[in-house]
Amino acid sequence: MTPAQLADAFSRTCVVIPAFNEGKSIENVIRAVREHMPGAAVVVVNDGSADDTEERARDAGAVVLSLSLNLGIGGAVQTGYKYALAQGYSYAIQIDGDGQHDPSETYHLIERLLEGDSDLVIGSRWLGRGNYVASRNRRFGMKFLEALVSWRAKSRFTDTTSGFRALNRRAIELFAVHYPTDYPEVESIVLARHFGLRVNEVPVMMKAREHGTSSIKGLKTMYFMLRITMSVVIGVMGGEDS
Amino acid sequence: MKGYILGGAISLVFLTITVRAIRKKQLTEILAILWLAVSGVTVILSALLPSGAVTPVARFFGIAFPSDMVFVFGMLFLLLFTFQLSVALSRISARHKTLVQELALLRAQLDVRSSE
Numbered sequence: 155m156t157p158a159q160l161a162d163a164f165s166r167t168c169v170v171i172p173a174f175n176e177g178k179s180i181e182n183v184i185r186a187v188r189e190h191m192p193g194a195a196v197v198v199v200n201d202g203s204a205d206d207t208e209e210r211a212r213d214a215g216a217v218v219l220s221l222s223l224n225l226g227i228g229g230a231v232q233t234g235y236k237y238a239l240a241q242g243y244s245y246a247i248q249i250d251g252d253g254q255h256d257p258s259e260t261y262h263l264i265e266r267l268l269e270g271d272s273d274l275v276i277g278s279r280w281l282g283r284g285n286y287v288a289s290r291n292r293r294f295g296m297k298f299l300e301a302l303v304s305w306r307a308k309s310r311f312t313d314t315t316s317g318f319r320a321l322n323r324r325a326i327e328l329f330a331v332h333y334p335t336d337y338p339e340v341e342s343i344v345l346a347r348h349f350g351l352r353v354n355e356v357p358v359m360m361k362a363r364e365h366g367t368s369s370i371k372g373l374k375t376m377y378f379m380l381r382i383t384m385s386v387v388i389g390v391m392g393g394e395d396s
Numbered sequence: 397m398k399g400y401i402l403g404g405a406i407s408l409v410f411l412t413i414t415v416r417a418i419r420k421k422q423l424t425e426i427l428a429i430l431w432l433a434v435s436g437v438t439v440i441l442s443a444l445l446p447s448g449a450v451t452p453v454a455r456f457f458g459i460a461f462p463s464d465m466v467f468v469f470g471m472l473f474l475l476l477f478t479f480q481l482s483v484a485l486s487r488i489s490a491r492h493k494t495l496v497q498e499l500a501l502l503r504a505q506l507d508v509r510s511s512e
Contacts, residue, residue, distance in 0.1 A: 199500070217504060218504070219500040219501060219503075219504050220500055220503065220504075221496050221497070221499075221500050222496055222499055222500070223492075223496050225493055225496055225497070229493045229496070229497065232497065233497045233500055233501065236497060236501060237501060237504070240501065335493070
């Protein structure tokens with residue numbers, strides 16, 4: 155890929171950063187995105203944060219879509235895709251606002267997308283790059299989801315919970331209309347495959363999060379697993395599509 | 397007999413509550429009609445049960461006791477109604493999500509316009 159091609163791709167890319175109370179880390183994430191993806195639009199979806207996420211994101215030069223009520227990660231990310239769709243972007247990158255995803259790694263996602271054999275590219279922690287560690291229970295859960303999704307989507311996925319992804323126009327169009335609400339990462343892979351999209355993984359490095367903890371812990375884990383298993387096994391998602 | 401009187405009293409109180417809720421416009425039309433019908437049916441049943449007039453109806457459905465029939469149909473009604481409520485609630489939360497998203501997108505557009 156030539157630098158000119160890359161620059162052209164960046165100028166047609168919308169970076170979607172869902173953020174819920176990420177005032178501490180959001181500026182660094184935005185700055186890093188602007189540094190590593192010059193020319194790309196940066197959109198922060200502020201999911202009803204109680205802190206200064208909105209001001210800090212604006213000060214760092216991002217477009218802020220502020221949800222007046224907390225919708226959860228699925229509704230927030232989808233807002234970003236709706237924006238990307240309406241503004242006519244060819245590509246969208248989803249990256250967490252908590253500093254877990256390194257914006258310098260987006261290069262690998264975009265590169266794979268530009269090869270033209272994927273509509274959705276997922277950055278996987280488990281394909282050899284980086285040394286991300288997870289607890290044994292967490293690893294077990296991830297293995298289970300991996301098997302479930304790989305079976306349902308009829309090809310192998312190693313990091314189904316990764317929220318570090320790149321989409322082409324076709325995927326943006328789909329997710330702007332259909333996107334799961336509660337724990338969208340896993341379900342969205344199955345959804346994308348259901349609608350005939352080509353989904354591929356690329357190895358990326360991920361850091362441990364800078365601030366805060368995972369939103370999925372304790373009893374929520376049980377609900378998370380149950381919900382995902384249900385929607386993946388029964389079919390494509392509950393609730394009215396919007 | 398005491399039980400029937402209590403049942404009748406509760407039915408009448410429920411009917412009053414329903415009428416008040418309708419007057420205060422706390423129910424949409426269709427639900428108002430539904431709850432009015434339900435209170436009406438419970439009032440009529442409390443009046444008819446002691447006389448044994450409902451027994452042939454229960455027999456028709458293969459149920460020995462009229463009170464059992466009331467239980468069966470009562471449960472069935474509640475089951476279907478709560479399910480219908482879940483469906484309605486899911487639909488409303490999906491619509492609510494869309495509205496919140498649209499609002500955020502429109503506000504962002506407005507910000508761009510006012511800064512131009």
